[in-house]
Amino acid sequence: MKSKADVVIIGGGVSGCSLAYNLARAGIDVVVLEKKYLSSGATGACGAGIRQQWSTKENATLAIKSVKIFEKLSKELGEDIDLRQGGYLIIIHDDKGMKQSEKNVEMQRSLGLKVDILEPKQINDIVPILNVKGMQAIGATFCPTDGHANPFKTTFAYANAAKRHGAKIYTHTSVVDIKLNRNKISEVKTDKEPIKTNTVVNAAGVWSKEIAEMIGVKLPNIPFRKEIMVTERLKPMFEAMVISFKDGIYFSQQMEGQIIGGIPIPEERSGYKIIPTFSFMKHMSKTLTRYAPVLKHVNMLRHWTGFYDVTPDARPILGEINGVKGFIQCNGFSGHGFMLSPMVTKLLSDFIVEGKSSDILESLNLDRYKDKKIVKEVSVVG
Amino acid sequence: MKKKAIVCRCEDITEEDVLNAIEEGYTDIEELRKVLRIGMGPCQGRVCIQLVMKLLEKKTGKKVSKASLPTSRPPIVPVSLGTLASDKDEK
Ligand SMILES: Cc1cc2nc3c(=O)[nH]c(=O)nc-3n(C[C@H](O)[C@H](O)[C@H](O)COP(=O)(O)OP(=O)(O)OC[C@H]3O[C@@H](n4cnc5c(N)ncnc54)[C@H](O)[C@@H]3O)c2cc1C
Numbered sequence: 001m002k003s004k005a006d007v008v009i010i011g012g013g014v015s016g017c018s019l020a021y022n023l024a025r026a027g028i029d030v031v032v033l034e035k036k037y038l039s040s041g042a043t044g045a046c047g048a049g050i051r052q053q054w055s056t057k058e059n060a061t062l063a064i065k066s067v068k069i070f071e072k073l074s075k076e077l078g079e080d081i082d083l084r085q086g087g088y089l090i091i092i093h094d095d096k097g098m099k100q101s102e103k104n105v106e107m108q109r110s111l112g113l114k115v116d117i118l119e120p121k122q123i124n125d126i127v128p129i130l131n132v133k134g135m136q137a138i139g140a141t142f143c144p145t146d147g148h149a150n151p152f153k154t155t156f157a158y159a160n161a162a163k164r165h166g167a168k169i170y171t172h173t174s175v176v177d178i179k180l181n182r183n184k185i186s187e188v189k190t191d192k193e194p195i196k197t198n199t200v201v202n203a204a205g206v207w208s209k210e211i212a213e214m215i216g217v218k219l220p221n222i223p224f225r226k227e228i229m230v231t232e233r234l235k236p237m238f239e240a241m242v243i244s245f246k247d248g249i250y251f252s253q254q255m256e257g258q259i260i261g262g263i264p265i266p267e268e269r270s271g272y273k274i275i276p277t278f279s280f281m282k283h284m285s286k287t288l289t290r291y292a293p294v295l296k297h298v299n300m301l302r303h304w305t306g307f308y309d310v311t312p313d314a315r316p317i318l319g320e321i322n323g324v325k326g327f328i329q330c331n332g333f334s335g336h337g338f339m340l341s342p343m344v345t346k347l348l349s350d351f352i353v354e355g356k357s358s359d360i361l362e363s364l365n366l367d368r369y370k371d372k373k374i375v376k377e378v379s380v381v382g
Numbered sequence: 383m384k385k386k387a388i389v390c391r392c393e394d395i396t397e398e399d400v401l402n403a404i405e406e407g408y409t410d411i412e413e414l415r416k417v418l419r420i421g422m423g424p425c426q427g428r429v430c431i432q433l434v435m436k437l438l439e440k441k442t443g444k445k446v447s448k449a450s451l452p453t454s455r456p457p458i459v460p461v462s463l464g465t466l467a468s469d470k471d472e473k
């Protein structure tokens with residue numbers, strides 16, 4: 001193992017691996033430490049949907065710029081990430097939802113996004129199997145360039161490209177402590193050898209809170225368990241991801257033909273319990289067959305649990321901690337970190353390499369929780 | 383075993399596919415699962431995981447701990463959404 005590095009990244013999920021790629025490409029000597037295997041955290045459990053239709057300008061901007069990167073990523077990294085842009089269809093159920101959608105669409109269009117509000121009768125043009133009545137839909141919004149990619153392939157492609165640029169990735173290596181020298185990062189202790197460094201990136205997903213506590217920094221993140229299921233493979237029926245903020249459901253058909261989807265369960269609690277529940281299977285099946293009755297005869301194969309790393313405003317915490325030089329956050333993605341990772345890690349890399357900050361990084365700094373006026377992201381599902 | 387031997391019937395993965403992936407550096411059973419989708423089909427690995435484990439041990443010379451093997455997930459056997467959604471025992 002190396003005994004020193006310019007930058008040590010904690011966490012080998014999509015965030016850690018994409019940041020390692022951006023840094024290594026810029027000539028930085030970077031190490032990634034992962035306690036299990038790459039994509040073992042939320043990244044390996046996720047739906048990997050890519051959506052640009054957000055309610056806050058920051059999330060929308062990050063997602064739009066990330067999509068531009070995703071579109072060229074297979075080529076750039078030299079490995080296919082299975083990007084498919086079948087769009088996101090967001091179902092609207094009532095006047096309140098319609099008002100919010102109109103507001104969102106106006107803001108999204110001001111950023112140059114192609115997105116439309118659809119009449120109920122247009123819904124089946126996008127996804128024929130949906131039952132407009134059953135969903136109680138009064139409309140929908142649709143953005144054709146939203147989509148999804150394969151989360152494992154994306155993470156491994158980033159990791160492999162990072163290694164080609166000289167990054168070192170150590171799996172099955174846990175960070176156990178971080179040492180400071182006069183409020184500056186000086187060393188990372190692992191369950192193997194220690195590494196000297198002046199910059200640590202906390203990309204440890206739901207465990208980021210524990211990492212920050214090692215040097216007395218308090219993060220407001222809370223882990224929320226989320227269940228997600230997959231059906232047997234079917235012939236291709238639709239390409240869009242269907243979601244509803246009101247019902248909390250999301251589902252899409254993957255490239256191989258299986259339908260993947262999730263929904264919150266009524267008795268959901270925060271915590272680290274990972275046993276999947278029967279309640280989820282029931283609630284999911286009920287809602288899904290109400291949305292698409294033809295799926296009644298389709299078999300569910302598996303369902304599993306992952307964690308959302310949720311912040312008070314459902315937006316990520318990014319950038320350097322005031323007062324601890326070299327301690328950089330890349331966490332709190334609140335259930336949408338996969339789709340934001342390309343742009344988020346590019347901004348962080350620019351900051352680490354050139355000391356260049358940006359309005360977005362500033363607005364997503366931990367310091368925002370100090371003044372009470374935080375703007376909450378409301379367009380959340382799952 | 384011949385190179386063409388099918389290791390995972392659900393996903394149509396051969397012994398050669400597994401050996402190639404190990405050679406590319408995917409030396410963790412979970413990583414192999416994720417790049418090859420072994421164990422993600424209807425049988426959830428009951429057929430393939432033991433075989434993949436053997437191949438991995440042979441190739442790397444390291445023992446694979448039983449504890450690191452992927453877990454089977456509910457519903458274990460495929461069940462239709464209609465059955466799961468049925469209201470019979472609902473309050
Ligand atoms: C069910 C579900 C569905 C989702 N759907 C979507 C979606 O459709 N679209 C989307 O964009 N996002 C989705 N998400 C969210 C997305 O998965 C995450 O935001 C994203 O994967 C976060 O990536 P990460 O690399 O920051 O964290 P993670 O993938 O969690 O990686 C953190 C890593 O840090 C490692 N680690 C922790 N502690 C230590 C330590 N002490 N030492 C060393 N390593 C350590 C962990 O082992 C882990 O591998 C979903 C999440 C879930 C759970």
